[in-house]
Amino acid sequence: MNTPTSTPTGAADPATTSDARPEAVRADDGAPGGAGATGPTAGRTGLRARLAAPPARARGAAPWVGAAVTAVVLAVLPLLDLRVPGVLPGPTYTPGTLHLLALCLLYGALALSYHLLYGVAGMLSFGHALYFAAGAYGLAVVLQRTDLPLLTGAALVLVGAVVLANLVGAISLRVTGVSFAMVTLAFAQAGNVVARRNIGGWSGGEEGVGLRTANVPDWLVGVADTRNVYWLALAVLAGVYVVVTWFQRSRAGHVVEATRENELRVRVIGQQPYLIRLLTFAVAGALAAVVGMAYLLLQSQAVPTISSADLTITLLVMVVLGGVGSRWGAVVGAVLYTLLDQRLSVFASSDLVQGLPAVLHVPLSEPLFTLGTLFVLVVLFMPGGLAGAAARLRQGRRRR
């Protein structure tokens, strides 16, 4: 008994599928509203079959339709005059609102790259901020110190980030679990120290490095051009989404997902868990660096906090809020977090909160208090985060 039975379609029968992490929402759910989810894809039992099956599987185009519609709606936002009082600071065409929305999109993309690490491969890294910061700082320094055009500089930084991710990954992946978390944390901390201490005079210490715009195209620079940066952010998110999806559906993606559940079985079918984990680590790092570069263009500077452990923890919170293992969950979690963080800060300084007695006013004036509490509550009472809740809702509806 209990020998792996291969199912011909490549997707295991949900009834016999057993997931090592019942809380985790399975990875292959599509875009928001993507009703095309045909039940969880295979856990242990169907692994062999999935690895053998070509990535082109029976799943329909529905998730992509959802994602495409979402993208189009987001793309036309700067041309519209939408107002969402309480959520957005102003109409959607104003630079302030577009800036906030662009930030949401970039954090969405960054959370997606973290999802690849944690949600798909099960690697709990506490050092993902390093690659994000490497992208932002790298591009800032290149633009400061050289006369390279933007795209050439960006390509150079990307190569550097990939090398960095491979180096750190090669060392960190020698250990697993908690030790892996600690080593990645330590390396990111080293990066943070380098940034803060201004070692070599490149990183500008606590001030950070500003964006020198000499070689940046004009249409990305002015405040009036925020919507161009917004579209850039949207393009980055879409690109990251496509890459992550493609990676998850590739052979490597299936294997790395399998290593999360059962390393031995992956060895048995003749794959090298180490190398495939390293590949995943490097891809996630490269994506984070790309997001970091876009972040630099949006914020016009790179500061040490973006390399801190706190940033990685923020990513973890976003992914868990959205639902571990779910792509759109990661994006929604990030957007929700960023919006909440921003709005709670505004709310904190409002007269309403300032007028409250200290017991209420002290915690409410700290956005992180509310966000942290929300996070703890989700972990305790809402396994699977938003995506898990959505899945339960869908299931409940189907049963009725």
Next chain:
Amino acid sequence: MSITVLLLITGLGLGALYFLVASGLSLIYGLMGVLNFAHGAFLTLGAFIGFEVSRAVGATTWPGFAVAVVLGALAGAAIAALSELLLIRPLYQRHIEQVLVTVGLGLVTVALYEGIWGTDPIFISGPAWLDRTTSVLGANVPNDRFLAIGAAVAVLVGLVLFLKHTRYGLVIRAGVENRAMVTALGIDVRRSFTLVFTIGGAAAGLGGVLASQYFGYVSAHLGGTLLIFAFIVTVIGGLGSLTGAALAAVLVAVPQQFANYYLGIGDLIAVLALALVLLVRPSGLMGAKAA
């Protein structure tokens, strides 16, 4: 020569602080498999309570300072015990969720501390003796270093005696090795979970009061800064090993001081040490055993 002595003793003092955090981390991890990201928050609470007590009773006197130390440690113990009972226990055996919950607790508490005590460091002073220096082999060593070292040694000795000679200590040592078998001998191992959290919290709270003397200030981020190095110490020492943590605390902090003084890159040294140890001995210096 005198600078070497000064750096050495200062490094030992820093190592003492690392150990006060790492001892609890290591025991908690060893027994429960939970990496406690809220441990820095326990330390910070100890520091703030110590600060409040000194304000109230005047900690520039020795009795006042003693009260601050005791209440700081008690505060650390109390918040740790409550965290275990209310947040960790309901997630019994779900290690990832337990770690996540401590991450969340870390965020919440730091935000709360900032709300109550502000974001800027508060400068403090203790008994006058602590601000003076003692001459050792020509080096003028600040006295608070000796206090930190003494406290850490006392905690180490106390913990080792506790682990070696009490029934609870026996259960903890056995649980670090094989938790399931402890329950299969009819022992409710969850009670020792609360216990190690409480002990770890007390050590961290004590560390908080001493750290605020060592650095001369308290801030909401005091614990967070120390926590990262305590993590490094814990991993280098071998998760779950108390003597490993003590050894690693010294091995990390002393070179860190020297590198900081001569090269200005002390923090990097700690990270390099971690990478090196994990490359050579992935299980850390002492592997997993409680004492």
Next chain:
Amino acid sequence: MSAVLQVEHLSASIGGQQVVEDVSFSVPATGVTAVLGRNGVGKTSTIKAILGLVERSGTVLLDGEPIDREPTHRIVQRGVGYVPEDREVFTALTVEENLRLAVRDREPRRELVEALFPDLVRRSAQRAGTLSGGQQQMLSMARALLNRNRLLLVDEPTKGLAPKIVTELATALQEAARTVPVLLVEQNLQVIEQLAQDVVVIDGGRVVHTGPAAELLGDEAAVRRYLGVHAEQPPTARRSDDDAPGAQPPTARAAEEARP
């Protein structure tokens, strides 16, 4: 005869995978009941499920009282002694500390244990990790025998041990079984013959046979069917249609391992 333990429709899973399916059997209030089966059929998992050491569902009654929802330590406190497969002594603790940890009764039966395993007395200050395999097994057994139990669960105590030690352990078990019923997982047919009055045979996570031990051991075809070995014949006399050539002890384990 009344049963000390009744297992009904017990299923168990490890990491989401079902390893025991709908197992039912009972253990009489006296004597040794042996659990047999090839490697990996779920014997250990059944024992662990009874103790709540793995996720389980179904009914388990100890002296008529349900224990299937209790946490492990409560079940043990009710008077269930456990000698795990692979000994699981605490290697960093001394022999004496291992024993002290196991004491539940107000008056532990130190004399009994010391009489059965005099070697352990001599080595009481030695770290358990430095004991030989046989000594570790004795220590593991001693931990269970210290307390007055209503039931002993013993998982493959003779695994990988030399014949002389096997004999010693079997004698100790026989001694213990005079005062407490034992559920014994065992692959060594001679030990089963010496100790067991009843057998439960598990295959593929299910019970496939229960009955008196003598009856099963006498039925060569049944032994062969369930365990893949001949019960009484010396190794040289075996027909070798599915056994690997060469001298092998007549245990289910050896035969199983020889299978392609």
